[in-house]
Amino acid sequence: MTHLETADPEALRTAMVDQLVRAGTIRSKQVEAAFRTVARDEFAPDAPLVQAYAAHEAVPTKKNEHGITISSVSAPDVQAMMLEQAEAQAGMRLGEIGSGGYNAALMAEVAGPGGTVVTIDIDPEVTDRARQLLDANGYERVRVVLADAEHGLPDAGTLDRLIVTVGAWDIPPAWTDQLAEDGRLVVPLRMRGLTRSIAFDRDGERLVSRSTEVCGFVTMQGEGEHTERLLLIRGKEIGLRFDDGWPADPDALNGVFDTDRVEKWTGVTVAPAEPIKGMQMWLASALDGFCLMSVDAELDTGLVAPQNKRANITLLDGDSLAYLAIRKTADGAEFGVHGYGPNAEAVADALVEELQRWDRDHRQDEPVIYAYPASTPEADLPAGRVITKRHRRIVISWPQEGQASKSTITEKEK
Known part of the structure; x- marks a missing residue:
């Protein structure tokens, strides 16, 4: 027993x-x-x-x-x-x-x-x-x-x-x-x-x-509560989740999934049960138009095939977007990208490029994350993705990025 x-x-x-x-x-x-x-x-x-x-x-x-x-x-x-x-x-x-x-x-x-x-x-x-x-x-x-x-x-x-x-x-x-x-x-x-x-x-x-x-x-809960924003597409079937970077013209995405899908495969593979937390953080820090896609399980028509239907990495650029996909291989899986919209090809290429860059330069890396007072001047911050919050400026800094220019995101108060 x-x-x-x-x-x-x-x-x-x-x-x-x-x-x-x-x-x-x-x-x-x-x-x-x-x-x-x-x-x-x-x-x-x-x-x-x-x-x-x-x-x-x-x-x-x-x-x-x-x-x-x-x-x-x-x-x-x-x-x-x-x-x-x-x-x-x-x-x-x-x-x-x-x-x-x-x-x-x-x-x-x-x-x-x-x-x-x-x-x-x-x-x-x-x-x-x-x-x-x-x-x-x-x-x-x-x-x-x-x-x-x-x-x-x-x-x-x-x-x-x-x-x-x-x-x-x-x-x-x-x-x-x-x-x-x-x-x-x-x-x-x-x-x-x-x-x-x-x-x-x-x-x-x-x-x-x-x-x-x-x-x-x-x-x-309480004074420190902060709610992400949700942009619904195709009724309520598909949602894009934003902590920051709310699109300047959300209506530009109307009908985006009515366009033909662009499909690209990266050659970037992952073994069964291999952790990919570094990849997710790399894309979040490298892409200006980063957000997460969710698909409502009860309304899912199968139109989109993201790698993760609860919180999938997505790159948004105006009236077009691309999201992370995956397919099985003989010894694991390969990452790909599905793109939609008038500029699907370019947005898909941008996401493919960063996936391949992570695989080439940062697959074994973890970033150092800094938290500075929100009043810290830009010039006094280390290189990396800067996320300005209410109290802190968070910097996601990767190895060998010492000469890189800073990318800055300001997370607005809701």
């Missing part, structure tokens, strides 16, 4: 942690010990045991009136990934933005009796639930705060590590002001529609990335 068939919580917890260790998601002894100690099922009491201990599955704890999850116990692999990014040690002062209880308990185990943990959330239902579950499981020492984290963690003092467990569009000054001089911020930051969990080290007034990982989180 397998661990899953016994539905014994301790056996399930052991199996989950063993899986995360084998996968390399858990690497340190302190994170492993925390996961082996904290009973995850106690913090997800309404979920079946097998779901609570599924290594890659989040447990929703609250939904809005539209049925969209607005609070959850994040998937164990994501929580382990971020704790490893934080590199927290015993005795440290730790903060968490976005409460649920379980992750704060893990942080308390890492910090030990000589450290401190404070967790904050804007939703009183969430903080009440977290307080109750933490107390019930012996973590009374974790401080739970009800407040808008846009303004920092009240009365928490200086923090060695701050982990954000909700999707953020920006980095408020209060977060870095509260960090120790050698402190680290781990935040799921949205840049041009792509979210990456970034471990930022404080370097004076700027932040410098040390690692980036693909992730997905429920979005920030």
Whole structure:
């Protein structure tokens, strides 16, 4: 009989942690010990045991009136990934933005009796639930705060590590002001529609990335909330999602998919299960007209065949666009491009060129991501894609780009 068939919580917890260790998601002894100690099922009491201990599955704890999850116990692999990014040690002062209880308990185990943990959330239902579950499981020492984290963690003092467990569009000054001089911020930051969990080290007034990982989180609420804009095409079947760069003339795309499709293949291949997060970030930083395409599953006529129907890389140029496609090969898959509109050929060629450039020059690279105060002059920024937000100027800088000219995007307030 397998661990899953016994539905014994301790056996399930052991199996989950063993899986995360084998996968390399858990690497340190302190994170492993925390996961082996904290009973995850106690913090997800309404979920079946097998779901609570599924290594890659989040447990929703609250939904809005539209049925969209607005609070959850994040998937164990994501929580382990971020704790490893934080590199927290015993005795440290730790903060968490976005409460649920379980992750704060893990942080308390890492910090030990000589450290401190404070967790904050804007939703009183969430903080009440977290307080109750933490107390019930012996973590009374974790401080739970009800407040808008846009303004920092009240009365928490200086923090060695701050982990954000909700999707953020920006980095408020209060977060870095509260960090120790050698402190680290781990935040799921949205840049041009792509979210990456970034471990930022404080370097004076700027932040410098040390690692980036693909992730997905429920979005920030409160003063820091930022909603992407959606341009619907062909009724509601196809949508283009924009964090920035809203088209100057959206009506120019009327009928774009009524034109003949231009199809090009790049010669760029990918092996089964090979991560392509670097490719996505390269295209987001290299292309001025970058956006994401979504296809409504219930309205899908099969007209378009994107590589990813939920969030597919797309290049928009006036009345024409091109999107990323894929086809199987004998030993994996090849990336291609489908173009539509009066200038489909040129737009498709531009996307093909950047795909091939990534493959040729940056396939093994990861960018360094900087976060500067929004007031930083252009001349004082490193080379790369500059994304100006409300509080920060984010710079996505790739290796061997020292002489490259800067590309600047200003993300306008909605």
